[in-house]
Amino acid sequence: MVKFRYTKMAYADPDDMVFGHAIYPVFCKNWNIQFGAGYVVPEVKVAPRPGTGDSLEKLKAEHEKITRDACDRAAAIGIPFFMIEQEHVFQQTYNPKWAGEITALQAAIIEEYVSKYGMKAALRQTVGDIRVAEKPGGLRESLGSEYDRRIAETVEECCRNGASDICMETMGGKEVLDYGCMRQDIRAILFGIGYLGSIDMEYVWDRNVKICSKYSTNPGGETNCSGANTLMFVAGGLTSHDFPHTVAMMGRAMAAARTLVAYECGAVGPHKDCAYEGPIVKAVSGRPGAQEGKQAVCAHGDIMGNTIAAVCDVWSNESVEYHSEFGGTTPAVWLQATAMEAALMNTAIQTGQAKILRDLYTLTDRYRDPQGYCLSYDNAWRIGKALVEYGKDIYLRARAAALEAGKIMKEAHEKREVVLTRFELDSLERAMAELEAMTTETSRWVEKCIADYKRKVPNFKPENYGL
Amino acid sequence: MVKFRYTKMAYADPDDMVFGHAIYPVFCKNWNIQFGAGYVVPEVKVAPRPGTGDSLEKLKAEHEKITRDACDRAAAIGIPFFMIEQEHVFQQTYNPKWAGEITALQAAIIEEYVSKYGMKAALRQTVGDIRVAEKPGGLRESLGSEYDRRIAETVEECCRNGASDICMETMGGKEVLDYGCMRQDIRAILFGIGYLGSIDMEYVWDRNVKICSKYSTNPGGETNCSGANTLMFVAGGLTSHDFPHTVAMMGRAMAAARTLVAYECGAVGPHKDCAYEGPIVKAVSGRPGAQEGKQAVCAHGDIMGNTIAAVCDVWSNESVEYHSEFGGTTPAVWLQATAMEAALMNTAIQTGQAKILRDLYTLTDRYRDPQGYCLSYDNAWRIGKALVEYGKDIYLRARAAALEAGKIMKEAHEKREVVLTRFELDSLERAMAELEAMTTETSRWVEKCIADYKRKVPNFKPENYGL
Amino acid sequence: MVLPKIKNTDFIFRRYNVELEGPAIPVEETPEVKGALPKEEPYKSLALAVVKGDTDIVLSKVKDALKTIKPLDIIEKGLAKGMDAVGALYASGTYFLPNVMVAADAMMAGIAECEKALGKATEKKGKVVCHVAEGDPHDIGKNLVVMFLRAAGYDVIDLGRDVPIETVVDAVKKEKPMWLTGTALMTTTMSAFPKISEKLKSMGIDIPFGCGGGALSKEWVESFDLGFFGAKAHHAPKLADAILKGMGWKDLRVKYNEVVGEYSTGKGW
């Protein structure tokens, strides 16, 4: 159950938002680190190599390297604090015992360095959402989902074995979102992300928060990877022809409404780095967030890699495969990359220039693409504001966020601040019109969606959402 | 022959130095790009994979990928201008025909993109210095060096086939420097970098400038990779125990005296990215320079990756091997990385905040390590100033630069701005004392060095330097 | 914002898409459509309805046409031509993915209508089995491959995502497809592919195994037999056509760019 709904903005003025500072900083049980407490923490995330998932031994050896190489580099260049995030591969979440042993190993290595050098550190475990809608039991343990049962066990194992915080990237609504993504069907996108996604979030995070509290592990938060990131990814670069960036941005705005649910269930932040909806989420919640951008080029292309740094509290490389570069192995290289950027932000904070640097980041990609424009903290705040007006209704708030994003993009186009292509503009106008035409009676809208998408999307099973 | 010697500072005030601006901007013959003309140009450099040097066909295929992937990404994220640098592998310089064909291929691909998108671009060819002191003919064509003859031919082939500019990392003095590096012998370092290095630079660059002028190709410039970078590299990170960072910095100061020789022969800049002596060189010469740092983590560790950006005109990733990442192939990934940073700098320029960002960069690593402290533009300027006082004498000016760097580091330690370790401080004081004790009669000093190092360094052959 | 407006964004970025994508012209007037569309009616209108992705119009036109024309002609001379035009529009950058998707949906609806009239399924060009590796939930790439293949007239057995090795091998044994595709986006799931290749080989099955997805590289896919790397989903029909003409996995490794008619690393975005 959610404990409350956001109906007010945490930040009264967007100008109060700045990197390294959150209204509700977060303290970690181990290694003395804080988030949003006046400094930006660099994060590194490295994926194990092909084949290493074959056995626990191999996977442990790989995680030992990842952790050690990162800690070593932290000492070598004088990084004062950092977070190592481990995103589980399938095998890790599927085998709770593996997840536990690997967490314990990573925690022990960090402990070794902390006691030698006295750095501040954190170990984030991002448990994989291995549930598959079309498999027996679907998304719910109560329906007999073996996958879901294992997820809960894995969360517990990670907490027990020394994780500083737990994150997830849940998949709720993904089947409908995917359908909408491929056909640019804005209603499917809204139903998938805003409605089904939010329902599933509540299910998962209510449980996560309960498990975490047993071990004083922080329930971190979410990202709408399965929805908004999929849209952003398929939308691609300026020269891609797969999905309009304007509509991807509307999906992103809806994602904020969904990502907030983790906090409404009691998660404390920082949410996950790939949540580009972060600035909206922070504006509404005042909680610290992780972001990725300019230094996540290893993981994916990005056309707002500076802008998105403006109000971050953790700065991440997203994810890179373990391998060697001339400059070291990837955990070393990419921790250094994010740490150097975090150091720049922390210098700005210490010299009283944080807002200047924030605005430089913001302006750099603000006009490059409609997504960067909307995720600039001032516009993000506006989207948040529209969202909380309908904060109690998961459908209406997601819709309001999307509409506000659409409005912002149209204004930008009219002011010639971000000139849109025909495709971007047409798609935007069509999506706006469809959204506006939707009924504001939630139950009627939901009924219609269920009926339609049950027919159109074979994997969509309302019972997965208690519907 | 050098055309002149630097005896005055181009910048009267260090505060006039800022990224993207040089007193003498450089124009390129092709693709409409300028350096130091009010914007920072991102650079990408990618090394071919193992095995691709086996044949011209393989090497061409590899360079086609490198060039195309970079150009593609430039279009995809809207990069307005960029430079592709190709550092030759042995096979490329050794076979002038290969170098020519590859240059032509790369130029054709860039042309294709420029004509489609209208971006500004440059193609830098960095010819390998394949000369080996101990092989027949040593460093000089006149002594029968086959390697040297081929270098000259390769320079010409690159010019003829469309290179925008030519750079090199010459090896003069390396044999003596290496000896000095391993034994922390400051005199050997000074003799290797400051004296022998400068003599060899004159030999190579006089020729390069002549060849380039036939084709209106820009003679770019140098880096003291073989000297100062070796020292910096062996010095490593804070936890390395191989060479004192303070003495490495003194070598770096000497390197400025040497790198300037290219300009004294008629090169126009930008010098090469790995010349961390760049801020000193720019202060003295007013010419644009390339630098690498925060976004060159792929290539090497770096403890001044922000500071070094402060006055750059080209921003580079140094070098990465061609391979795939989740986010694309390395040419795409790393061009994006440097371009995103360059965009931040260019935003600062366009919003009138360049000096603020410059100082944020500077302060970030200024106190992290004595090297970053000295290469902060204000201190770099001081080193340049000391250097030009003795501008006409290659020994004395390198010595003066090193002494000034030493002085700056001692001051920093005394002011507790950069607290040194015992090892760093001891080494610094010893080196200072030795430098101060040296005769200021150049010819006497040189004679003694020749005699000593002929004995101690088997590969050192004075005739390689016309001595 | 504490900072002022930007004087000149040309030094920061350029929106090449805006610079390149000229004014909107109706699709009917693009050279791609003009070139591919049939001249006579009702084929022309049928094809155009597919191009526009309008399922309702397609259905009504098909029903109308079925009164006088043979179902197979409707498909081949009408609907399929429309889809050809869509392919060309996508390739030239005029059409975007969702346009293709809705056009494909419209065409499929039309074909289904024709098949109803025929009383049986139409003959497909060939059979392809597609799947996403075990443990891997990333299926958008695979879905695109399926869509492009179906739109091009192939019979696709879609095994879905998180598919165990055995299931894949059994499907190949049972369905005897001309081509098997695999998609994997994670370093830890992709290792299923060489195992599948081993099993198939040990059963004497020599089938091209096109593998794609974020985590894979050409080099890696070519490290096991049968495998060839698939860069972009929209390459699938051209690859299938080539396989139909007899190209094997060894040829496809070398002639990939030629076959699909473009250079793509298949990495990033």
Place this chain on the structure above:
Amino acid sequence: MVLPKIKNTDFIFRRYNVELEGPAIPVEETPEVKGALPKEEPYKSLALAVVKGDTDIVLSKVKDALKTIKPLDIIEKGLAKGMDAVGALYASGTYFLPNVMVAADAMMAGIAECEKALGKATEKKGKVVCHVAEGDPHDIGKNLVVMFLRAAGYDVIDLGRDVPIETVVDAVKKEKPMWLTGTALMTTTMSAFPKISEKLKSMGIDIPFGCGGGALSKEWVESFDLGFFGAKAHHAPKLADAILKGMGWKDLRVKYNEVVGEYSTGKGW
């Protein structure tokens, strides 16, 4: 500077080296030296002179000692013990590379003096051939390997840099070393190593081939027979000792960390 001073640098970086490296104490008083140094004179002073890297003192003390003591005793009980202490000081982070280098120079000078008295070269522990790959000028890593091995009492044939494959193979054939090392820092020169391995194998020579240098990775080196990856130059003596004790390249691939007593990727800096 347009910006003010930094309030607190602890949030930007920390100089862990300064925090860790306590106050200067004379090397004589470090546990490493106390543990390794001989108790009796003149061995103690001899060893200490090596520790301090003072060639002049070493030479005069050796000359002195030679009047009463056997050259081999001077080396084994004096000079070599000093070098052991140096190794320990380097490992613990008290000594830095140049300290090791000058100590090695001093010891070598002492040994040469003893050998003069002996009338012949002393027996070395074993023979190692070292080289840098063809086309590669980067030889600092190789020079360090050579230095560490010589300091540890090995006979090193240093072939230099930019060494053709044939030269390496011939040297191995002729010198019959217990170990061959190769260093390569460039992606385009490292491909010489598998070729060398092939040639050696075809001649029936099964010798551990330790390969290191910036461009290489453990995985790559293990992709050809004989090869094992060398991470750090100062590992060389321990590796040589292990080879002397009969370890082969296959063991070294697995037991590397155990043998050298530390974890190192050998990448970066």
